[in-house]
Amino acid sequence: MTQAETSVDFVRGIIADDNRSGKFGGRVVTRFPPEPNGYLHIGHAKSICLNFGLAADFDGVCHLRFDDTNPSREEMEFVESIQEDVRWLGYDWGDNLFYASDYFGQLYEYATKLIENGKAYVCDLTGDEVREYRGNLTEPGKESPYRNRTVEENLNLFKSMRAGFFEEGSHTLRAKIDMAAPNLNLRDPVLYRILKQTHHRTGDEWPIYPMYDFAHGQSDSIENVTHSVCTLEFEDHRPLYDWFLNELDIYRSQQIEFARLNITHTVLSKRRLIELINGGYVNGWDDPRMPTISGLRRRGYTPEALRNFCDRISVARRDNTVEIALLEHTLRDDLNKRSPRVMGVLDPLKVVIENYPEGKVEDIISTNNPEDLTMGERNVPFTRVVYIEKDDFREVPPPKFYRLSPGREVRLKDAYYITCNSVVKDETTGEVIELRCTYDPNTFGGTSADGRKVRGTAHWVSEEYAVDAEVRVYDHLFTTLDPDDVPEGSDWKDNINPDSMVVMESAKLEPGLNQAKPGERFQFLRLGYFCVDKDSTPEAPIFNRTVALRDTWARMDQDRKKN
RNA sequence: AGCCCUGUAGUGUAGCGGUAACACGCCAGCCUUUGAAGCUGAAAUCUCUGGUUCGAACCCAGGCAGGGCUGCCA
Numbered sequence: 201m202t203q204a205e206t207s208v209d210f211v212r213g214i215i216a217d218d219n220r221s222g223k224f225g226g227r228v229v230t231r232f233p234p235e236p237n238g239y240l241h242i243g244h245a246k247s248i249c250l251n252f253g254l255a256a257d258f259d260g261v262c263h264l265r266f267d268d269t270n271p272s273r274e275e276m277e278f279v280e281s282i283q284e285d286v287r288w289l290g291y292d293w294g295d296n297l298f299y300a301s302d303y304f305g306q307l308y309e310y311a312t313k314l315i316e317n318g319k320a321y322v323c324d325l326t327g328d329e330v331r332e333y334r335g336n337l338t339e340p341g342k343e344s345p346y347r348n349r350t351v352e353e354n355l356n357l358f359k360s361m362r363a364g365f366f367e368e369g370s371h372t373l374r375a376k377i378d379m380a381a382p383n384l385n386l387r388d389p390v391l392y393r394i395l396k397q398t399h400h401r402t403g404d405e406w407p408i409y410p411m412y413d414f415a416h417g418q419s420d421s422i423e424n425v426t427h428s429v430c431t432l433e434f435e436d437h438r439p440l441y442d443w444f445l446n447e448l449d450i451y452r453s454q455q456i457e458f459a460r461l462n463i464t465h466t467v468l469s470k471r472r473l474i475e476l477i478n479g480g481y482v483n484g485w486d487d488p489r490m491p492t493i494s495g496l497r498r499r500g501y502t503p504e505a506l507r508n509f510c511d512r513i514s515v516a517r518r519d520n521t522v523e524i525a526l527l528e529h530t531l532r533d534d535l536n537k538r539s540p541r542v543m544g545v546l547d548p549l550k551v552v553i554e555n556y557p558e559g560k561v562e563d564i565i566s567t568n569n570p571e572d573l574t575m576g577e578r579n580v581p582f583t584r585v586v587y588i589e590k591d592d593f594r595e596v597p598p599p600k601f602y603r604l605s606p607g608r609e610v611r612l613k614d615a616y617y618i619t620c621n622s623v624v625k626d627e628t629t630g631e632v633i634e635l636r637c638t639y640d641p642n643t644f645g646g647t648s649a650d651g652r653k654v655r656g657t658a659h660w661v662s663e664e665y666a667v668d669a670e671v672r673v674y675d676h677l678f679t680t681l682d683p684d685d686v687p688e689g690s691d692w693k694d695n696i697n698p699d700s701m702v703v704m705e706s707a708k709l710e711p712g713l714n715q716a717k718p719g720e721r722f723q724f725l726r727l728g729y730f731c732v733d734k735d736s737t738p739e740a741p742i743f744n745r746t747v748a749l750r751d752t753w754a755r756m757d758q759d760r761k762k763n
Numbered sequence: 764a765g766c767c768c769u770g771u772a773g774u775g776u777a778g779c780g781g782u783a784a785c786a787c788g789c790c791a792g793c794c795u796u797u798g799a800a801g802c803u804g805a806a807a808u809c810u811c812u813g814g815u816u817c818g819a820a821c822c823c824a825g826g827c828a829g830g831g832c833u834g835c836c837a
Binding site for chain 2: 209233234235237267269270272273326327330335336337338341369371372374381383384385387392394411412416432433434435436437439457459464513514515517519520523525526527528529536541570571600602603611615645655656658727728749750751752753756
């Protein structure tokens, strides 16, 4: 697609219009405003790509601002992880790193101004009373009995709040708007609450903290943010956002809402992610099954794949659930181009090639990446005893099974054709534990001069030279499209996939792979993309399966079993 | 129930008055020393009903369906 044909999302449409009308003088300033109370997940990636992408497209800047107005749940650990994740995704905020807490002083002055203008008052109602007075969806609220205090009284009370003279919960500062407004956000919203907690940046300097509504828009305004992009649930807050900027008569940033991301087979709410961790269903924020940026990173995702995914899902205002298949596609698409091919056998079956001389070793030349020949070739040692995948052998081959079975011939990738002559079984269990085969010496490299058709090609690893490794095979975290799709009385956690991680303890990999560094990615031929786990060592290598290759046979086989 | 938002192939997006596009997925076929990748092809009467118009997915009205909002969370 050419640039001209590329259609733009509605946010870019708005900005283009604004640039045409000169609304912001052609300036574009966006911001990504996470609350540092958890790790970032792929839903945040959508917002990050949007905000930083907007800045890049319109020659603007994007700020990173921590929305740290609630000291009771925010921590430094999170502000660090968030910065790491944004950087890893490939974005740079330059000098524009801000904190809402940078503006506590300014925000206090704004509040004072509102009081002076008769637009805010100190309220002594308790939390329960505030709720009662607010009314509900259908009934208007009642005005607080403290609503008509004098400016002086309010000023003094607010100063006392700030000085720490009052207990938590005893007073709030509220905007004086309209207790009968159909939009509940306008029914005298709380601006400041008393919280005697140590803040991760301002320490004990403040006993009062601004609410989101009183902090966010003004922070945007202070930073001269032009387009303040947030998710749909803040839509009803926009009138309030505008009300503050208007009453305070400060820079008018514009809030634009978009629909948040949902993905099948996973959950994306912070609350649920924490529940998965605390319940021991996963091993922390960076468990490779988690949809967190750190989890995806450990799983082997690339920033490019994630950014491409965000491009493809685009952004709109309707609720959406993106199929996880699209995410996996953008991943494979990227990995396919960049990953060197290697051979690894996850579930080994021993193959003895009876007519191949004992002790003989041949170098098999293998292409590192057929998609990119500049990645070169390598030698893989071939010997009399090799391992193949158990799945590549069936004693009784079903229809359309092109792989090995007694009497059949297959190709060992890049090496030779082999024919299975007999099987060795475990005497007690009857399980096939070894294949006795012969090879055709005239098929070196994997081709025969006589043009014989060999449909199946198997990957293999020399027994003598194999590297032992642990391979963690990951799959979707939930078995159902929608984790909430549960029968009466069940829980979304009942849909957790019991096989979301299957550990293959005795995988056999081609030589050299124990030297791969954590984070290094490979395609294990015919199986999928794998990366070295952060806990891996040369002595005890650990690989994570990032994503499987599409597997037509496995699907056919499964369908066959079902029918 | 009040206010606000949304409704185009299975999914996600495009289309901005002239009878639907792209991607993923799915299915069918080709190709194949990865049953991968690649290549071909197939699938929507645009939520419904009226109206405006020569002409509507696009404009208007009214239904219906889905979502958000009743924290001193963000």
